[in-house]
Amino acid sequence: MRRARCAALAIGGSAGSLPVIRGLIAALPCEMSLAVVVCMHTSAHVIDDLCAVLGDTATVSVVEAIDGAAVEPGRVYIAPGGYHLLVERKARFALCAGQRINHVRPAIDVLFETMAEAYRGRLAGILLSGRNHDGAIGLTRIRALGGHVRxxxxxxxxxxxxxxxxxALAAPDGQNSPDELQKFVRALAWIGPISDA
Amino acid sequence: MNGFQPRGDGGGELSALDLEEQVLDVFVQALRIRHGYDFSGYARASLKRRVRQLASDLEVARIGDLIPRLLYEPALCDTIIEHLSVPVSDLFRDPWVFASLREKVMPVLASWPRINVWQAGCAYGEEVFSLAIMLFECGLARRSQIYATDINDHALEKAAEGIFGVERLADFESNYRAAGGTAALSDYYHARYALLRMRRELGERVTFAHHNLVTDGVFAEAHMILCRNVLIYFSQPLKDRVVKLFADSLVHGGFLVLGDKETLQFSRYADCFSPVDEQARIYRLRRRAHA
Known part of the structure; x- marks a missing residue:
């Protein structure tokens, strides 16, 4: 029996998460059927630098998430600062310039919740280092809709x-060190045959 | 190493989610039939978040519970429209855009004897006053007319008052300087208690009006249209409709200014425009839209 693979991975991080995210992206294989979307708490106008910093140790392409663009497998997308990033049911990006949520914009909760509803059980979510409580509700939503969370x-x-x-809010499927998370994303992105072990 | 396997559960939540999608469709239909506002072309994920927020603010448990209220409480319509629009801006928000307008667009506007500016989606008026100040500083105020439109009547009323909270002044000041303002921002407002009132002269060349980009047609023959952070809330077909509406409304060589993350690249009518400043999303009409 073969079960459905994850189609997408959502990663959220804030203070202290940049080196971890860099490591996770570097761990991804150059060919993968997974789309990866990253939401970091950043200010506006640093998006080009951020894509460059996250991309220079990676074999996959790391690009800004653009309003209206399709979320395509094999790429890593970064949320631009100053807007909330959402994913529509038909796997397209949308931006929202509304109020900050959890005092931040982009808010991880917004990305996680909309991706959870778009991908349902075919989504994995990872929440990393940070100094506030953003992402907890979104992670809970991913899990409630059948996705896998770390x-x-x-x-x-x-x-x-x-x-x-x-x-405190949700029991994740794993609580891991950055090294373990790298192994996890490598397994997630693996495009060879999957066994049901 | 095995590929990762997602879990198969989440069934109850999933059917609740599917039901909510259907109820949202009914809500959108009810709003259109009862009040004439059609949100069916709005980008769905963000619309759903705002409708959920409306339900939460009106203290009802589900989106569906909003439907009888919108049908039988006519006064609620304004509240609903306010919740479904996203009026967030600042004076000279994204100052580099205004700096570019000053440098690249104002000299061209100056070559026209009369200048019509349409700001579509003016919300609380921050950008209207920013524009009015810039036109004044460029010596163009006397031959300019600004049409500022929105679907949110409450926001239009607020915008016409030209009053902002004094706590926003520090941001306004630094934006104004970064945008290349040539005077002092304090020349343009009176501060009373905790409020800033924009000077009355700035509003003299501004007409505020209700206009719905979804259903209404060409509003004015415009030399410049500003519509920033409105298209991001629309689905692609509605974005196309509105971009065509702008192409139809502009004079030949007229300018279109979008939000800094809004792109014409997926638009059917992208080739009607040529970029003036791609970073600042300033475009110029180079040919009419086909039907």
Missing amino acids: VQDPETAEAPEMPRAAL
Whole structure:
């Protein structure tokens, strides 16, 4: 029996998450059937630099998520600063310039919730280091709709508040170190045959 | 190593989600039939978030519970429209865009004897006053007319008052300077208690009016149209409709200014425009739209 693979991976991070995200993206194979969408708390106008920093150790292409563009497998998309990033049911990006949520824009909760509803059980979510509680509700939503969620072990996080808030709200499928998370995303992106073990 | 397997559960939540999608369709239909506002062409994910927020603010448990209220409480219509539009801006928001307008667009506008500017989706008026100030500083105010439109009547009323909270002044000031303002921002407002009132003269050349980009037609023959962070809320077919509406409304060589993350690249009518400043999303009409 073969079960459906994950079609997409959502990653959220804030303070202290940049090196971890860089490692996760570097761990991805150059060919994969997975679309990866990253929401970091950043200010506006740094998006080009951010894509460059995250892309220079990667074999996959790392690009800005553009309003109206299709979410395509094999690429890593980064949320631009100053807007919330959403994914529509038909797997297209949409931006929203509305109020900050959890004091931030882009908010991880917005991306996670809309991706959870678009991909349902075919989504994995990872929440990383950060200093507030953004992402906890979104991660819960991913799990409630049948997706798979991982949280960075707070012990390994430069800012443990965000992973802790998520752990307090939802029981994840795993609580991992950055090294373990790299193994996880490699397995997730693996395009060879899958066994049912 | 095995490929990762997602779990198969989530069944109850999934059917609740499917039901909510259907109820949202009914809500959108009810709003259109009862009040004439058609949100069916809006980008869905963000519309759904705003309708959920409306339900939460009106203290009803589900989106469906909004439907009888919108049918039988006519006064609620304004509240609904306010919730479904996203009026967020600042004076000289994205100042580099205004700097580019000043440098690249104002000299061309100056070559026309009369200048009509249409700001579509003016919300609380921050950008209307930014434009009025810039036209004044460029010596173009006397021959300019700004048409500022929105679907949100409450926002239009607020915009016409030209009053903003004083706590926003620091942002306004730094934006104004970064946008290349040639005077002091304080020349353009009176501060009273916790409020800034924009000077009355700035509003003299502005007409505020209700206009719905979804259903209404050409509003004016415009030399410049500003419509920033409105198209992001529309699905592609509605984006196309509105871009065509703008192409039909502009004089030949007229300018279109979009939000800094809004792109014409997926538009059917992209080739009607040529970029003036791609980064600032300033375009110029180079040919009429085909039907």
